[in-house]
Amino acid sequence: MTWEWGVIWQYLPRLMDGAWLTMELVLVSGLIGITMAIPLSLMRASSLPWVKVFPFIYIYFFRGTPLLVQIFLVYYGASQFDAVRDSILWPILKQPYWCAIIAFSLNTAAYSAELFRSAIQAIPVGEIEAAEAMGMSKSVQVQRIILPRAFGIALPAYGNEVILMLKGSALASTITLLDLTGMARTIIARTYTPLEMFLAAGMVYLAISAVIIGLFRFMEYRFNRYQYYHHTDTPKNLDPLLRDPHIDQK
Amino acid sequence: MSHSQATDKMMVELRNLNKWYGEFHVLKNINLEVKQGEKIVICGPSGSGKSTMIRCINHLEEHQKGDIIVNDIPLNEDIKNIEAIRKEVGMVFQHFNLFPHLTVLENCVLAPIWVKKMPRKEAEAQAMELLERVKIPDQALKYPGQLSGGQQQRVAIARSLCMNPDVMLFDEPTSALDPEMIKEVLDVMIELATEGMTMLCVTHEMGFAKTVADRVIFMDGGQIVEENEPHEFFNNPQHERTQLFLSQILQH
Numbered sequence: 001m002t003w004e005w006g007v008i009w010q011y012l013p014r015l016m017d018g019a020w021l022t023m024e025l026v027l028v029s030g031l032i033g034i035t036m037a038i039p040l041s042l043m044r045a046s047s048l049p050w051v052k053v054f055p056f057i058y059i060y061f062f063r064g065t066p067l068l069v070q071i072f073l074v075y076y077g078a079s080q081f082d083a084v085r086d087s088i089l090w091p092i093l094k095q096p097y098w099c100a101i102i103a104f105s106l107n108t109a110a111y112s113a114e115l116f117r118s119a120i121q122a123i124p125v126g127e128i129e130a131a132e133a134m135g136m137s138k139s140v141q142v143q144r145i146i147l148p149r150a151f152g153i154a155l156p157a158y159g160n161e162v163i164l165m166l167k168g169s170a171l172a173s174t175i176t177l178l179d180l181t182g183m184a185r186t187i188i189a190r191t192y193t194p195l196e197m198f199l200a201a202g203m204v205y206l207a208i209s210a211v212i213i214g215l216f217r218f219m220e221y222r223f224n225r226y227q228y229y230h231h232t233d234t235p236k237n238l239d240p241l242l243r244d245p246h247i248d249q250k
Numbered sequence: 251m252s253h254s255q256a257t258d259k260m261m262v263e264l265r266n267l268n269k270w271y272g273e274f275h276v277l278k279n280i281n282l283e284v285k286q287g288e289k290i291v292i293c294g295p296s297g298s299g300k301s302t303m304i305r306c307i308n309h310l311e312e313h314q315k316g317d318i319i320v321n322d323i324p325l326n327e328d329i330k331n332i333e334a335i336r337k338e339v340g341m342v343f344q345h346f347n348l349f350p351h352l353t354v355l356e357n358c359v360l361a362p363i364w365v366k367k368m369p370r371k372e373a374e375a376q377a378m379e380l381l382e383r384v385k386i387p388d389q390a391l392k393y394p395g396q397l398s399g400g401q402q403q404r405v406a407i408a409r410s411l412c413m414n415p416d417v418m419l420f421d422e423p424t425s426a427l428d429p430e431m432i433k434e435v436l437d438v439m440i441e442l443a444t445e446g447m448t449m450l451c452v453t454h455e456m457g458f459a460k461t462v463a464d465r466v467i468f469m470d471g472g473q474i475v476e477e478n479e480p481h482e483f484f485n486n487p488q489h490e491r492t493q494l495f496l497s498q499i500l501q502h
Contacts, residue, residue, distance in 0.1 A: 126347035130406075133308050134361035134413055135336035144360060148351055226351055226393035 007193045008200045015197075018183025019204050025169045025179060029104035030162060036109035041116035041150075042142065055113060062110030067168050070107055075099040075175045100172040108165050115161060119154035120146060152224045159216030163209055180204055254464050255287035261321055261417055261448045262307060268315035269302060276302050277313070278472040286416070289449045291459040291480075294469035295495060300452045303469070304419045307450070308339045321416055337365065340410035344422040346402040348394035348409070354381070355390040358409045366413065373412070380408040384438050400431030404438055411442075418442065420451040454499060460484065468492045 044055040062070065078084045078093050092098045123146065131141045173182030184201040188194045221228065260283060267280035276299045284290055292300045305311040307318060309325060309332045318325040320335045348357050358377035362368040368376075381387045384404035386397075394402050403423060410418065420439065424432040436458050443449055443462040453459070459466050459480055466483040468476040468491075476483070476492045487493045 124347070126343060126345050127349055129310055130341075130343065130347035130349070131361075133310060133336060133339070133341040134410070135333050135365045136361060137333065137365075140364045144364060145349060149349075152351055224351075226395055229393055229396050 001195075004191075004193050004196050007187075007191050008196050011187045011191070011197070012200070014187060015180065015183055015200060015204060018178055018180040018201075019208065021178060021183075022166070022169050022172075022180040023208060025100055025104060025172055025177075026162065026166050029101050029108060030165060032101070032105035033108035033112055033165075036105065037112035037116055038147070040109060040113035041120060042146075044113060044117040045120040059110045059114050062107050063114070067103070067107050068171050068174065071100060071103040071171055071175060074103045096172075096175040096177050099175060100169075100177055104165065104169065104172075107168070108161065111161050111164075112158060115154050115157050116150055119150040119157075122153050123149045148223075155216065155220050155223060159212065159220075162212055162216070166205065166208060166212065255446045256285040256464060257287050259286040260284075260319075261286045261288070262450070263319040264303075264307075264316065265319075266316035267303070267306065267313055267318065269299075269306065269311065269313045276472050277306070280316070280472075280474060282467070282474065284417075284448060284450060286448055287446050288464045289443050289447075289462050290451070290465050290467060291463040292450065292452045292467045292469060293454055293456075293459070293495070294475075298469040299472040300469045301421050304341075304421060304450050304452055307417075307419060308336050308341055310341075337413060338416045339419060340413060340415035340417070341419045341421065342403070342406050342410055342423045344425050346394070346399070346406045346426075348402055348406055350394050353391050353393055354386070354397070354405050357394065357405060358412045361409075362412050377408070377412055380411050381405070383411075383441075384408045385434075398431060399427045400434045403427065403431075403435045407435075407438055407442070417448045417450070420449065420453065422452050422454075424453065424455055456484070456500065468495065470495070 040055045040058065043051050044059070046052050074093075075096060078099070084090060084093060087093075093102075127145060127149070128141065131145050136144070169179060170181035172179045173185060176182070178186060180201050184197045188197045191197070262282070262284040264280050264282040267277055267282075268275070269277040280299075280303055282290075282303075292304065294300050302311055306313045307320060307325075321338050323331055323334050323338075325331060325335055348354075349360070352360065355374065355377055358380065359370065359373040362373040362376065363370055378387055378390060381390055384407055386401055386404055386408075389397055389401060389405070394405065397405065407423075423439070424435050427435060432455070436455060439449075439451070439458065440462055449462075451458070451463075463480045465477055466480050467474055468483070468487075468489075470491050476487065476489050478488075483492075484496065487496055
């Protein structure tokens with residue numbers, strides 16, 4: 001066999017176009033997913049059976065079926081209904097891009113909700129009791145204690161979920177989207193250089209993963225910084241963002 | 251013997267308090283009256299219901315029968331009453347229960363800002379004042395995890411005082427501390443007592459009980475077995491169970 005470096009260089013710009021779409025899919029559906037996941041996880045962590053039943057069924061469905069099936073259900077399934085085709089949402093639902101966004105968002109929302117649920121339940125009961133004992137209402141507790149604490153606890157696992165999403169996004173290529181995988185397959189169909197192209201695509205995925213890993217490292221350090229300080233650190237060494245000028249004057 | 255600062259105003263009243271965990275009867279017909287400025291020390295063997303009793307006062311535990319009245323507010327299902335009582339009742343826990351993701355100062359200003367709607371500047375000034383009172387103003391910008399147990403517990407006391415409570419509940423505040431840190435926490439508590447705070451302390455620090463308590467209560471099996479002023483309680487316990495308990499904890 002011959003190894004065609006030239007093909008990789010020639011088509012690299014096209015491959016990068018695909019990479020941008022991949023990143024866009026992950027970013028947009030990730031943001032929608034996390035927005036959905038927060039209320040779902042709070043409902044899931046509730047002690048009231050009628051509150052947690054809906055998120056339970058939702059999470060059960062989206063974790064229990066393949067992502068590919070979910071994509072097909074949205075892309076091929078939705079158009080089967082006249083009501084959908086006649087609705088104002090049809091201009092959106094007929095585009096594969098939005099179908100992929102919808103399927104990815106619903107899918108990652110389910111996984112993230114389960115992650116956040118376990119993080120919420122991992123917060124020591126004593127901290128919640130302390131908040132209650134000070135008369136904080138449930139909504140203040142959620143905003144000031146429960147969500148920030150749960151976010152810090154869930155962050156490493158959530159980074160994992162985003163990387164899984166990145167790789168899952170390759171399935172967008174099955175509904176005609178030219179994401180990184182879709183683009184690689186299109187180029188291969190034209191040039192018949194599967195080894196070179198898939199290797200190149202794989203390398204780009206690795207590079208994107210590296211960025212995501214770095215990003216989450218950074219966020220972990222920011223959000224969980226209290227875990228990184230040693231008891232000998234003086235306030236002077238602490239993060240300048242934490243310092244309050246009002247106090248510094250004292 | 252400390253001079254009692256108790257006034258005639260009733261601060262905490264438990265009438266015929268009963269609580270069950272499923273089948274298990276944890277609190278049996280508890281009757282207790284605490285006047286403003288009174289200091290009560292509650293002791294007893296583990297599982298006797300002493301923590302459960304004080305946790306009922308701010309509704310961290312739900313009671314099934316009887317009445318709880320705090321500063322004339324009846325504790326019932328009404329969430330408004332529960333929140334009103336919690337604003338007036340401070341609590342210090344065995345394991346401090348500080349919020350680890352917030353600095354010491356943030357721990358202290360959170361409730362005043364979000365519950366009492368106090369302006370941040372004012373809340374911070376008050377928090378610094380109270381941190382000075384518990385002798386750790388220099389730790390204000392650290393995280394709880396950077397402090398020793400004794401320091402954390404003093405922060406927890408300051409955090410509680412930031413809500414200007416009328417009553418303070420202490421649930422074994424020194425039980426999780428190294429021996430040499432117990433003193434610094436007790437010193438703060440004694441100071442608080444001399445300033446006239448109404449206090450209910452579950453503790454086995456008998457020295458503390460002798461110095462500040464107006465009354466010592468001994469609980470066993472979910473009941474108040476004996477109740478007396480400290481001198482009588484320690485020198486002349488009436489019940490056999492109290493005598494046994496005191497001989498166990500004072501023999502070393």
